Amino acid sequence: MRWMLILLLVSVVETGLVPAQPGAGQSPEGVADIKDANGHRLGRATFTTLPGGGGVWVQVNVAGLPPGVHGIAIHEHGVCQGPDFASSGGHFNPRGRQHGLAHREGAHAGDLPNLVANDAGMARYEAADVRATLGDGPNSLFKPGGTSLVIHAAPDDQLTDPDGRAGAGIACGVITRPRS
16 A cells, blocks of 8 residues: 555656546546457546546556556557557657656656556556546547557556557557447
8 A cells, every 4th residue: 555655646746736536426528448458348447527627537447457567548549459559559649748747848648657456456546637638629538539548568667758668558448438
């Protein structure tokens, strides 16, 4: 538990932001079914607008991952074809920024803090992405062609362009609006 708190604090320090979480009971405006390279469902991600419209709250619940630290990022295409999910393209980066939450010139809109899977391969993850939106405009996760959420094999170093040396994708989900 202590190392998870340290990761959270490092993420807050790296971004300089401590955004407010969405209100209890607020319905997600985006969802992604996370699947492995064989198409097996590992879990689900939800995406909710932060209070004031200043970004997106990302929540992920997955099982079946290798234990340890994994990079996780929003990618530029709404396509998830295994085995490595290269079909998802690079990190979502509509403003042409440098990679990494620790980069002094700003991060990609899709850069997120690392995800940690426990010894059983399960992870519950929450993070704010203040550079993305669920509305209109270039930073929208619902842009033409869509976007996806990718979990990578290795940790993201939060600095090295273009992908933080996080390795191949091991799980992916296309971000869509929830069905009514």
